Amino acid sequence: MSERWHVDGALLMGWVGGRIGPVLAASVEQHVARCAQCRDRVASAANETPRVDLPDLERSWSAIRDAVEVPRRSRMERLLAACGLPAPDAMLAAAAPALRGAWLGVVTVVMLFVAAASLSDARASGVALFLIIAPLIPVAGVALAYSVEADPGLEQEAATPYPKLRLVLLRTAAVLAVSLPVVAVAGLFVPARVSVLWLLPAVGFTAAVLAASTWIDPVRPAVVIALGWVTAVAATAERGSPLVLLAGGGLAVYLVLLVLGSFAFVLRTRRFGALGRLS
């Protein structure tokens, strides 16, 4: 049967491109089903119609699920990322125990207490207190950053290909980055020499803990160092001269600890690839 009329070009293009209303589309569809001539024109119209990209449903669904399931980054993670750390590294660094709990709060309260003591009548005691606590804060933070005792998650982390040296240094740097400014502010209330030189025992002890951690859990050397340091400061304070620990021979000891500790740590970590109790 031959049709007396045919769908005009614009309407056919609109139908092929899905741009006409449902009633008109139904009418065109009915006609095309009966008219061989219009059916032939559909094929050429389809070739001329610009391709409409359907949205990638899978990708859209993934984006929706990301919005629901991917948790918001922690404040520490955002802070580290703002400091220029790539997002995956910020995530790993912020997961360290010393950066998750009340670590920063505890450090701040302790240093406020020390600063207050330094300003009080018992100024000498305040200085000794600062000298005791300030170098041990990074040591404690670093020990907690990758102690198997403090973070049993280290065992499964040790079985991943992520470089352990990088992970430890990342966490060490993150702990130092958030702890040192607080201690430095408290240092404004003690004599200038103390407020700067405490950094030397701090880094020397930290390097020693890092090196020892390749044999044993880092909490143990940290405790030994803390006990030794408290005893040394108390003994020299008793004689009225705790600042002797920040002079001559003392400074040389910290430097030796820093150099030897760093060397041993890098050598051992590269060689064994595991840390703490597990090695």
Add this chain to the structure above:
Amino acid sequence: MSAPTVELVDVGKRFRGATALGGVDLSLTPGITGLLGPNGAGKTTLLRILATVLGADEGVVRLLNRELTTPQDRTAVRRRLGYLPQELGFPRGFSAFRFVDYMAVLKEWTDPPPRHAEVRRVLEQVDLAGIATKRINTLSGGQRRRVALAQALLGCPDLLVLDEPTTGLDPEQRVALRAVLAEAGRAATLVLATHQTEDVAALCDRVIVLSSGHVQFDGRVPELVAAADGRVWLADTPDPDAQASWRTGSGRYRNVGQAAPPAAEVVEPTLEDAYLLLRGASAPDPIEVTT
């Protein structure tokens, strides 16, 4: 037969002078191997060596065709390894999704879209997709264990080392998990340590029994079970000559010993019976009789 993916030659490990493992020789191919043994037998030490988190003091360890002599070897193996330790630590405040995502970053999945897709895949595999956003500290013990297993399954590893994967799971969860492990073990070399002999019987092609740091049995599960043929019997009273004996639900006593007495009602042994017999053969003290 496939080439070995795990080879241990005369491997030993000592802790403070005490031997945790001694003279262990193993050669494993793809498939599921169950590791049985009492507490302190050296199962966890052996798994830690296979997971590259512990170095052997003696012997040769070759995993996925690499001898673990350099950091590069260890890193290459870790790229193809999934490990579920006995005790798994979860960072405080993490949700299931976040934890597995965190582990995925450590496994070098740095690009977020494929990483998140992979995290979803493994969470779905352990049937946790519905509670992925829940904090881990609000999950049950069984759910936490499945979160832990999910991280081990990231990237479909060629070597899966699982320390007590079914601990804390209820029977339904254990059956569901067996299906996951059976699937994972089709292409990978899966080594699992457990105290559940029924898991080994249901899943494993091969069983290794460790005792005091040494391999006491290494073979196919039916071989171990066959060793108990004719040595398990039912009786109305506990048999004083039996190595182990316990009252069953029917009120009769199941006895396991070196030989069933004449005219005893001998029954088909299970893997548990065979394991008890094997343990009894090496144990310095007889196994406690439970009535």
